[in-house]
Amino acid sequence: MNRKSTILLILFSLLTLSYCYSKDEIEIFQFQLELTKKYGSKINIYKFLKLDTLESDDSNFDFNKLTRKQIVKQIRKLSTKYHPDKNKKYQKLYERINIAKEILLNSESKKTYDYYLKSTRGFPKYNYKKGGFYHSLEGKTQLNGVLLIVFICLVIFPILHFIYLKSDVMGRKMKLSQFVESILEQHDDTNGLGVKNLKFDTSKEQDGSQVDELRIKFGQVYSVETSGKEILMNPDDLIEEVNWKQVFPMNLIFKNKESSNKKLQ
Template sequence: MSYITKSVLLFAIVASIAYAYTKEEIEMFQFQTELNKKYGSDMNIYKFLKLDKIDSNYKNINNKQIIKQVRKLSAKYHPDKNKKYIKLYQRINIAKDILLNHESRKNYDYYLNSSRGFPKYDFMKGGFYHSLAGRLQLNGILLLLFVLTVVCPFFHVLYLKSTIIGKRMKMNQFIDAIIEQHDDTKGLGVKYLKFDTSEKQDESQIDELCIKFGKVYSVEKDGKEVLMDPSVLIPDMKVSDVFPLNLFFGKKK
């Protein structure tokens, strides 16, 4: 992976975290979801506080009107009058806090007037997700990072291990077959076997073998003899071979 690609990938991760929904936004989405489940899909904070009866245009409603209406509802539905009002009283105060905070009200109005509405909760995406903005809940990003840094490497390690074991088994079978078919010295001498390489397509293909005292060696171009031991010819995996580390530290092709 090139330096530019690595930089872009790291930037995308950092940007997605920075662009993730804030804690306040998540609480607002959760509250809106709660209102919709309790009072219907067309319910919003303004209707919940009955501010729509004061002015149907929510933008015209000021903080004084909000405070006045909240006090009226709080007095009517105070838990001291009836314990069953506890949850309702809590909702009234949450709605008040959202509308009296300039930034949270601005965000609320944005999603309220958006054609896509408020972000929906999606367990597979790790929480609240808005397809229009492409934003994720931080939990979703952390879940994705967990999958990339823990789950994927775990299964990749299993795959690499099984691949190495399989290759070593085949190599052992190959070595045994060479000894059985060509060691007519019965392990007491040395014998060389040369292969026809006129149509050689793979540079890793072995040109010459040496059977020496019951063991098989590959003969390098410089004449060096290397024991055909699976642990030598098929080495163990390295940490840098495991995804996603291989993207950053793997050998450049």
């Protein structure tokens, strides 16, 4: 996999991750979807359990002020009234009351439900063609989602890209060091006190069409070019360290600048 493919794969994974929902969230979404299909788009758990009728002025009723005792008392009242033993047609309604109870009496589930209920984004929509639940941008600014993507692209992704580049450099340096050590171990019979020339047939067909020359010189390994120039095989000299200009998205900016400068020249 080349570098561009790796970058696109990581970016896609991060964006996918940012829109993933937990199992508990999905269960809450499914229940809310079931309620809206049955009772209309303005329904919520509190209205379903008639908790908004506990005060005379229900138009300004604040669900945050509900106590656990009030919720339990109302659920017991409804469970008694709509128990399937009294009438089998209440079976589905009774099941919904129990699901609502599990959500509201679990502090984490209630916190999650209240978050989406109050959020300007609301509860996500459902479309199996889009992979299930999703938040639509239609008619909503959804600044939080935009900021999240910007944060991922300008902070999280550059950090991950830097780590990837750094690990790639470290890996190449390690391989070169191991190669040099193996050359010295296998071919340096001078104990680091002399000079020895080595030639290796590196052609694919092993027909001598490509021969690389190395030179062991006083315990160090050199690559010898056709001109006779010696290049010390030192990983720190041959393999460039990661530069901040190579990190996304700076690499795209500087690449475009270099291309523009070349055109001007």
